[in-house]
Amino acid sequence: MLMLDDVAPDFTLPTADGQVSLAELREKAEKGVVIYFYPKAETPGCTTEACDFRDNLGRLRQAGYEVVGISPDKPEALEKFAKNHELPFVLASDTAHVVMESYGAWGPKNNYGKTVIGTIRSTVVVLPDGRVKLALYNVKAKGHVDRLLRELEVGV
Numbered sequence: 001m002l003m004l005d006d007v008a009p010d011f012t013l014p015t016a017d018g019q020v021s022l023a024e025l026r027e028k029a030e031k032g033v034v035i036y037f038y039p040k041a042e043t044p045g046c047t048t049e050a051c052d053f054r055d056n057l058g059r060l061r062q063a064g065y066e067v068v069g070i071s072p073d074k075p076e077a078l079e080k081f082a083k084n085h086e087l088p089f090v091l092a093s094d095t096a097h098v099v100m101e102s103y104g105a106w107g108p109k110n111n112y113g114k115t116v117i118g119t120i121r122s123t124v125v126v127l128p129d130g131r132v133k134l135a136l137y138n139v140k141a142k143g144h145v146d147r148l149l150r151e152l153e154v155g156v
Contacts, residue, residue, distance in 0.1 A: 001104035001135060001137055002103055002104055002124055002132045002135045003132065003135060004132055004133070004134070004135070005131050005132060006131065006132045006135075007130055007131060007132075008022065008035075008103075008124065008126040008130055008131070008132050009022075009099070009102040009103065010022050010023060010130075011098075011099045011102075013070065013092035013093055013094055013099060014075050014092065014093045015075060015078065015090055015091060015092050015093065016075045016076070016078050016079030016082065016091070019092075020068060020090045020092050022035075022126065022130075025066045025068060025090075026126065026127075026128050026130065027128075028066050029064060029065055029066040029128060030064030030065075030128070031063060031064030031065050031127070031128070032064070032065055032066075032125050032126055032127045032128060032133055033065065033066045033067075033068065033125070033126045034053075034060060034065050034066070034067045034068070034123060034125050034148070035068050035070060035103070035123065035124045035125070035126060036049070036053065036067070036068075036069050036070070036122070036123040037069075037070050037071070037100055037103065037105035037106075037119055037120065037121065037122045037123070037124075038050070038069060038070075038071050038119065038121055038141075039071065039072075039118060039119040039121065040071060040072070040073060040119075041071060041073045041077050041078060041080070041081035041091075042077075042080075042081055042084070044141075045121075045141035045142070046071070046141065047081075047085060048141045048142055049121070049141040049142075049144055049145070050069060050081070050085060050087055051085055051087075052142075052144065052145035052146075053067055053069070053087075053089065053145055054085065054086065054087050054088060054089070055145075056145050056149060057088060057089055059149065059154055059155050060149075060152075060154060063152065063154040063155070065125070065152070065154075066089075067089040067090075068089065068090045068091070068092055069087075069089065069090070069091045069092070070091075070092045070093075070094050070099060070100065070105075071091070071092075071093070071094065071119065072093075072094055072095055072097060072100070072119060073091075073093060073095075074093055074095060075093045078091040078092075078093055097119075100119060100120075103122065103124055104120070104122070104135075104137065105119060105120050105121075105122040105124075105137070106118070106119060106120065107120060109138070120137055120138060121138065121139050121140075121141065121144075122135070122136060122137045122138070122139060123135075123136045123139060123144070123148060124136075125148075125152065134148075134151055134152070136148070136151075
């Protein structure tokens with residue numbers, strides 16, 4: 001897991017429209033990049049979380065943050081997910097879990113009483129200089145974006 005002031009691992013991942021890199025997102029963001037990791041497109045929790053980010057994207061961007069969602073889904077599934085829910089931010093595909101592992105967002109987790117290996121719902125905020133500002137792990141889908149807004153003092 002990443003901690004405050006760690007250097008965030010750089011990445012370039014495929015998207016439905018090509019690819020996205022942390023470096024390009026950092027260049028666009030005045031205050032930082034919100035990277036959120038989620039298990040699977042079109043599932044109830046992931047849809048709730050994505051729609052919360054969608055509904056608060058204006059506030060985050062106005063405060064100087066860019067948003068990217070990363071999951072193990074293929075780009076085609078991400079394209080459908082974005083279209084179905086009108087998600088106006090980048091969704092990136094990490095089918096090999098390389099980026100998720102480097103951020104501490106892939107590993108053992110409790111799923112309905114069983115320990116499984118998979119995506120750990122997490123959010124990491126990376127400053128324009130590449131350092132970690134905030135790292136939240138094992139977050140709940142519902143209410144997570146509100147907590148993030150409070151932590152980043154957006155709209156407070």
